Amino acid sequence: MSFLTAGLITAAAALPISAQADPSDVSVVLVHGAFSDGSAWHKVIPILQNAGVSVSAAQLPLSSLAADAAVVSRLVDMQANPVVLVGHSYGGNVITEAGGSDAVEALVYVAGFALDKGQALTDLLEGQPPAAWQAEAKPDAGGYVRLSENGIATFFAPDLPAQEAALIAATQGPIQYKINYEAPTVAGWSMHPTYYVLTENDQIIPPRLQGYFAQRMGAEVTKVATSHVAMLADPEAVAEVILQAVEAVDAD
Numbered sequence: 001m002s003f004l005t006a007g008l009i010t011a012a013a014a015l016p017i018s019a020q021a022d023p024s025d026v027s028v029v030l031v032h033g034a035f036s037d038g039s040a041w042h043k044v045i046p047i048l049q050n051a052g053v054s055v056s057a058a059q060l061p062l063s064s065l066a067a068d069a070a071v072v073s074r075l076v077d078m079q080a081n082p083v084v085l086v087g088h089s090y091g092g093n094v095i096t097e098a099g100g101s102d103a104v105e106a107l108v109y110v111a112g113f114a115l116d117k118g119q120a121l122t123d124l125l126e127g128q129p130p131a132a133w134q135a136e137a138k139p140d141a142g143g144y145v146r147l148s149e150n151g152i153a154t155f156f157a158p159d160l161p162a163q164e165a166a167l168i169a170a171t172q173g174p175i176q177y178k179i180n181y182e183a184p185t186v187a188g189w190s191m192h193p194t195y196y197v198l199t200e201n202d203q204i205i206p207p208r209l210q211g212y213f214a215q216r217m218g219a220e221v222t223k224v225a226t227s228h229v230a231m232l233a234d235p236e237a238v239a240e241v242i243l244q245a246v247e248a249v250d251a252d
Contacts, residue, residue: 047235101188189217189219
């Protein structure tokens with residue numbers, strides 16, 4: 001399943017309206033990461049919608065942090081309700097940058113990077129040896145990177161069926177390599193309550209690094225025994241954390 005719209009994805013509800021909960025006064029905006037697209041959330045979206053939550057998923061150009069954050073900020077501005085921003089992987093950097101909006105009330109990181117203001121990924125990883133998966137990701141002449149089908153199946157989503165992993169490989173958006181050198185201009189996580197879904201079997205962002213991000217943010221942590229793609233390997237657990245954030249915002 002893939003949604004290839006230019007700006008956003010709003011998925012249809014999986015169940016009839018009569019089977020859903022009453023509408024929430026909080027909206028959720030989902031942000032995918034590298035080697036992915038908005039369809040990465042297709043298992044989580046129906047769960048949230050059936051809980052009465054209005055959900056939109058961004059479709060990032062993956063051309064620069066500023067451009068990606070602009071897409072998310074535009075989507076946030078379209079919401080009628082306060083927003084919970086959810087970011088996976090590189091999408092964590094995007095929600096960090098876009099999280100300064102007055103409309104945003106909470107941030108949820110799903111195996112996400114959470115850089116500080118002025119901190120680039122290259123700063124964070126300076127002096128570290130390359131990870132094994134990086135051999136499967138090569139930039140083209142324009143500096144855009146895709147992860148090979150083997151890289152997806154072996155490192156990115158090894159706990160998914162082969163057919164699902166192949167779908168990720170086919171629908172992934174190429175990401176501009178220079179993004180690794182770009183730093184957030186604001187740390188949205190310093191302004192809002194934060195939640196972190198820590199993926200214990202992750203071969204892309206080591207669990208120890210995820211724990212560092214979560215501790216620095218003072219985030220409420222939920223650990224799941226999945227690969228990097230928790231929203232596909234255990235969508236119920238990810239949705240539960242998002243709904244926890246929604247309920248906390250709704251109660252304020």
